Amino acid sequence: MTITTMPTARPEREAGAVSLRGKLQDALPKIVLAPSFAAVLVFVYGFILWTIYLSFTNSKTFPSYVLTDSRAYQRLWTWTFQSDPPSSWYTSITNLGIFGVLYIGVCLALGLLLAILLDQKIRGEGVLRPIYLYPMALSFIVTGVAWKWFLDPGLGLERTLHEWGFTSFHFDWIKNKDRVIYTVVIAGVWQASGFVMAMFLAGLRGIDGEILKAAQIDGATPVATYRRIVIPMLRPIFLSAFIVLAHMAIKSYDLVVALTSGGPGGSAWLPSNFMYEYTFKRNEMAVGSASAVIMLMTITAIIVPYLYSELRETNR
């Protein structure tokens, strides 16, 4: 964030007053920004540090401020490799891998596809666009509960199809410990892909028609036009969409709770569920904090290099 100050180039009448005024003008943006800056400093970065501190204590129900050792991390580390039977932490991180990759990947692909289809100057675009975008207006809890009912074999899709006579239809992923995480992906994608579509649509509309015409004259097929020209030009949109989706994937908590209440045997947990469970239900605040720190480090490791490379390219 850079603060550009206006150069004060006005006729000087009283030297003292002007310099005071000039100083004030210089300082004004800083003064205005100070409260939010301070708030961010304390409530975001301050609490990040606090969490890191707590993860090295033996905090149980309440925070304890006596530094002990890294037992919390040692326990997490052992759990990381405990795959048979899977420890809760192992389940959480593998689920985050599956969920993160599929959620971001499918949302981007589906969003782009929908945007391209909607961009074909079709009739009724004004109606279709809000229909696709609307799920974004729902909270994760509503999405979760709705999909829970829909996917429940005894209530929703499977039962309806059975009643219609398709008795061989079988879809019980939400009750299956190995498949339940994919139902979280389905509900998540349903909610966010319309939003990604809107972002891509805005990007598509921003592309100069002249370029497309030039490509047409050069004899490029529509597929080649999209593959070689349009999609590469959408790169900044990919960046924004990726950042938005990545943080939504990492912070997903309520969707898992509402959709699966943790899944059979806790098999739908994500790290955020693990963190909440250990901090507030199991009174193991140190382990909860340590898992939060690991989550932060993971997201940093992914986002920072990506941002760095992307921003450096645009600066060039």
Place this chain on the structure above:
Amino acid sequence: MRTIVKAVAGALLASTAMVAGASAQTKEVQMLHWWTSGGEAAALNVLKQDLAKEGYGWKDVPVAGGGGDAAMTALKAMVAAGNYPTASQMLGYTVLDYAAAGVMGDLTETAKKEGWDKSVPAPLQKFAVYKGKWVAAPVNVHSVNWLWINKAVMDKIGGTQPKTFDEFIALLDKAKAAGVIPLALGGQNWQEATMFDSIVLSTGGPEFYKKAMNDLDESALKSDTMKKSFDNLAKLKPYVDPNFSGRDWNLATAMVIKGDALVQVMGDWAKGEFVAAKKQPGTDYLCYRFPGTDGSVIYNSDMFGMFNVPADRKAAQVALATATLSKSFQSAFNVVKGSVPARTDVPDTDFDACGKKGIADLKAANEKGTLFGSLAQGYGAPPAVANAYKDVVTKFVHDQIKTSDEAVKQLVAAINDAK
């Protein structure tokens, strides 16, 4: 510095919950609880009226979202901010944790005057008394080793009360042959573990239950008896319908009420659902102790934890505590709630057949020393251990742990790790 950090943290956390006004009134009881649904709220109204008669007002500290978790998070924030409610609904080790943190009040005088020492069962006092001081008033005693059976289905299949685990299996077989779902289970970890509590008691007997589930004795935990308990749990799995996982307990109860399923293994709060559906014990439904656990009671209990409020609010707190453990409230409340009174000298005249049996069982178990805390419900061991136990049971039920050998190994490891 520490206090600043604490204060800031408290303020932040507190913003998630509506906090009672800072200018607390002295003639008012501030109560944090999550009894907001029909029957429970009605039961609590009795207490409100009792207090109103003595001139004390009542103020709920509202908690967003149902269930105890949200309330406990809110309570943590209030206490961190130094803003204590008069009392809060609390479960098990939570009371002791807060007492250890030095924020609980002292009710010993009231307890002496009211004779709580003699009337409240000793195992319960372990959770209400901290270092010789009464810090909480128990509201009720739930017991978890119950079977809830639909009588119409039972008659149809010609079943009788199962006295042993093998008879129970035979009964479930009969139901299966008749085409009803034999066992209604909600596949959430606490429900599975609650059922397993009863299985352990049934398989190993009272001595073994105490050793394994309350004393966490390692030799008991890895014994063959524990392995056999897991085997017995595995035996019950085929009698559950394929859709069970994730089901809420009250939906499982509803399956029994409607006659879709024969039996549910659940704590006596399930009775509240039968009562709400206008069903009569003996004619519509049957309550038996889990086969092989007659004479013992696995309990959990709701407590009102009393906080260390300033002197001017103490009178209201004492009035609340006295009213909570008064015989009239204990009877009125527990008739509605489905549980039994937390003191053994309350007349059982207003209770139905199941309630009468519950009261008699509690009294007998207390005298015989066979009244044990439920590990699944957090009365056997602190939350970290209890949840480690629930992890193992639920993973076993859902096939992540495949053999009972492995389950026992995992149980010992998980409990040692959490201790």
